[in-house]
Amino acid sequence: MARQRPGSRAYHPFGRVTTNKQVMVVLGDPTRLDLLNRLASDGPASASALASDLPISRQAIAKHLGILEDAGLLERRRSGRQIEYVFEPEPLADVVAWVDQIGSKWDERLNRLKEAVD
Numbered sequence: 001m002a003r004q005r006p007g008s009r010a011y012h013p014f015g016r017v018t019t020n021k022q023v024m025v026v027l028g029d030p031t032r033l034d035l036l037n038r039l040a041s042d043g044p045a046s047a048s049a050l051a052s053d054l055p056i057s058r059q060a061i062a063k064h065l066g067i068l069e070d071a072g073l074l075e076r077r078r079s080g081r082q083i084e085y086v087f088e089p090e091p092l093a094d095v096v097a098w099v100d101q102i103g104s105k106w107d108e109r110l111n112r113l114k115e116a117v118d
Contacts, residue, residue, distance in 0.1 A: 021093075022071065023092070023095055038086040044084040068085075071091060072090065073092070
């Protein structure tokens with residue numbers, strides 16, 4: 001499947017996001033991180049509601065929401081004519097587990113270094 005060009009409705013720089021690295025890159029954008037934090041703390045919201053407090057257009061918000069959805073961090077739910085976005089924490093759990101694993105390895109290395117110095 002060919003990638004769509006930037007600016008098209010379904011454009012995403014990675015195609016479908018599936019790795020921890022790609023999830024972290026998606027979250028590296030401050031607007032996307034803010035949107036995700038708001039949905040995680042305040043609950044489901046529409047693109048219009050989310051755009052009302054930010055200095056960017058509703059269309060830009062919709063693109064950011066699409067990228068977060070592609071990463072598996074959001075789920076889109078329709079209620080009548082309204083579409084609401086809901087935070088999905090599962091991909092973050094994978095990232096947290098990966099970071100914990102790296103942290104454990106560093107703890108082991110630092111403990112060995114401490115023992116060697118003492």
